[in-house]
Amino acid sequence: MDLSARLAEQQAGGLTRQHRLVEGPQQRRLQVKGRELINFSSNDYLGLANDxxxxxxxxxxxxxxxxxxxxxxxxxxxxxxxxxxxxxxxxxxxxxxxxxxxxxxxxxxxxxxxxxxxxxxxxxxxxxxxxxxxxxxxxxxxxxxxxxxxxxxxxxxxxxxxxxxxxxxxxxxxxxxxxxxxxxxxxxxxxxxxxxxxxxxxxxxxxxxxxxxxxxxxxxxxxxxxxxxxxxxxxxxxxxxxxxxxxxxxxxxxxxxxxxxxxxxxxxxxxxxxxxxxxxxEPERRERLFDNIRYFQELAGQLGIQAGNHQTPIQPVRFADIDTLMQAQQGLEAQGLLVSAIRPPTVPAPMLRITLSSEHQRQDIEQLFAALETALNDD
Ligand SMILES: Cc1ncc(COP(=O)(O)O)c(C=O)c1O
Structure with missing residues (x-):
């Protein structure tokens, strides 16, 4: 198999996967490249990874x-x-x-x-x-x-x-x-x-x-x-x-x-x-998580953003194509928000996978939507 050709093809399709170097523990705010980013990307739904x-x-x-x-x-x-x-x-x-x-x-x-x-x-x-x-x-x-x-x-x-x-x-x-x-x-x-x-x-x-x-x-x-x-x-x-x-x-x-x-x-x-x-x-962790999910849904509804359902912490926001998805993800990151961009073949259509945790504060979610609105309007 021609590995170089395969890698070039992956890059041409905008599909290259890359590591992100995280400098500290998994938590609400992550240290990445000397910056602190609000973490909407991990599966640490109850904030236990660094408890x-x-x-x-x-x-x-x-x-x-x-x-x-x-x-x-x-x-x-x-x-x-x-x-x-x-x-x-x-x-x-x-x-x-x-x-x-x-x-x-x-x-x-x-x-x-x-x-x-x-x-x-x-x-x-x-x-x-x-x-x-x-x-x-x-x-x-x-x-x-x-x-x-x-x-x-x-x-x-x-x-x-x-x-x-x-x-x-x-x-x-x-x-x-x-x-x-x-x-x-x-x-x-x-x-x-x-x-x-x-x-x-x-x-x-x-x-x-x-x-x-x-x-x-x-x-x-x-x-x-x-x-x-x-x-x-x-x-x-x-x-x-x-x-x-x-x-x-x-x-x-x-x-x-x-x-x-x-x-x-x-x-x-x-x-x-x-x-x-x-x-x-500590059921209060789940209560905080579900409060955050409800708040997320409420703000999504107000802005007319179609996200996931109200029962789980995984909220997909879909994009028409990979370029606009990647631009939105980079725009969010520039504003201090870490959200995963998921591309085919992992999913059928490009999307941001936003995950919520019990540790997010309301202001984190407000900040996310302010940035998302800008990203979607630039789309
Ligand atoms: C639904 C599902 N099953 C299985 C796995 C694999 O679990 P692990 O990361 O422990 O290998 C994952 C994620 O990694 C998952 O999302």
């Missing part, structure tokens, strides 16, 4: 266990801290058992390839996260996609084969919520397993932050495969799958992305235990 109690648990965890896990979970990498976190996550999500994975990407790969074979089929929402889509393609199952949140399209595709229906609970770019009850109603009578990726629901939705499945009133029977990530609202790193004994034991035996990789550091498990306690014990 003092979570940081302290991490430090104490490192004092007790050191830094590296040293080996895979099934060799010597699985500590009491990992074990306790798995128990706490199972209890939190109302599942029999939970299993930690090093990342959400690896959890999704593990589930779809370990729990299906070539006779099975995996149905996925077309806008599922890349890790689920890749997982479907890497599994030996027949990988099918249905139109975004279109239950009728799924219904038309299902046949009598066994397999999995997999969906993001909250879609990572659109910020909308999957029709989980309708998906469960298709899956259950056919013996298909419904898998919900709670990367953006965990900590945010449901009474105590158990996620979108809990908010829809669905337990282990209706959603036998629940995946959650720890690097977003929980503010740490890694992921887990929660489900029945049989599901978890199958993952331990057969999920290659679990078996053949170093366990995450025990100190991360210690920090996550602390953040899980905060998620359950």
């Amino acid at each position: 003092p109690a979570v940081r302290q648990a991490f430090i104490e965890g490192a004092d007790q266990y050191g830094v590296g896990a040293g080996a895979a979970h099934l060799i010597t990498g699985h500590t009491r801290a990992h074990h306790e976190l798995e128990g706490a996550l199972a209890e939190f999500t109302g599942r029999d058992r939970a299993l930690l994975f090093s990342t959400g990407y690896m959890a999704n790969l593990g589930v779809l390839s370990a729990l299906t074979d070539r006779h099975d089929v995996v149905y996925q929402d077309r806008l599922n996260h890349a890790s689920l889509i890749d997982a479907g393609l890497l599994s030996r199952a027949d990988a099918r996609r249905y139109k975004h949140v279109d239950v009728d399209d799924l219904q038309r595709q299902v046949d009598d084969r066994q397999g999995i229906i997999a969906t993001d609970g909250v879609f990572s770019m659109e910020g909308d919520i999957a029709p989980l009850r309708a998906l469960a109603a298709i899956a259950q009578p056919r013996g298909l397993m419904l898998m919900v990726d709670e990367a953006h629901g965990l900590g945010v939705l449901g009474e105590s932050g158990q996620g979108s499945a809990a908010m829809a009133g669905l337990g282990q029977e209706e959603v036998p495969l629940l995946m959650g990530t720890l690097g977003k609202a929980l503010g740490t790193y890694g992921a887990f799958v929660a489900g029945s004994e049989t599901v978890i034991e199958s993952l331990i035996q057969f999920a290659r992305s679990y078996v053949y990789t170093t366990a995450p550091p025990a100190a991360i498990a210690c920090a996550t235990l602390a953040s899980l306690e905060i998620v359950q014990g």
Whole structure:
């Protein structure tokens, strides 16, 4: 393959991806290139990534266990801290058992390839996260996609084969919520397993932050495969799958992305235990987050800006083309606001992905809309 030609093509299409060098912790204001920017780009929805109690648990965890896990979970990498976190996550999500994975990407790969074979089929929402889509393609199952949140399209595709229906609970770019009850109603009578990726629901939705499945009133029977990530609202790193004994034991035996990789550091498990306690014990964080979401929606409505829905912290604002999107993003950055520009192929059409957190102040959101109005009028 001609790599240089491919890179040139990426650049010509305005699609080159670049790092941004951040100088300090994830928080409401980020230090970037010597400037302080209001952060509307991260998934730290509850402000836990740099919370003092979570940081302290991490430090104490490192004092007790050191830094590296040293080996895979099934060799010597699985500590009491990992074990306790798995128990706490199972209890939190109302599942029999939970299993930690090093990342959400690896959890999704593990589930779809370990729990299906070539006779099975995996149905996925077309806008599922890349890790689920890749997982479907890497599994030996027949990988099918249905139109975004279109239950009728799924219904038309299902046949009598066994397999999995997999969906993001909250879609990572659109910020909308999957029709989980309708998906469960298709899956259950056919013996298909419904898998919900709670990367953006965990900590945010449901009474105590158990996620979108809990908010829809669905337990282990209706959603036998629940995946959650720890690097977003929980503010740490890694992921887990929660489900029945049989599901978890199958993952331990057969999920290659679990078996053949170093366990995450025990100190991360210690920090996550602390953040899980905060998620359950400080509902005021979710209240502040939802106040901010409501305020965002109100200001968007006043300015006639079409954004996301009122139920999640992910708010897409769409643009006609990549050039105007990039100009708007740079304009916002010049005014001290950090917002992610998301381009195809990550999303079907160019958009700003604005994420809100419990830590934003009303004036941050006002500043964002003042700058957005200018950017959209220059469009
Ligand atoms: C919906 C969804 N699933 C899975 C992942 C992957 O999780 P991780 O970052 O832990 O690999 C992400 C984001 O990264 C996501 O948005």
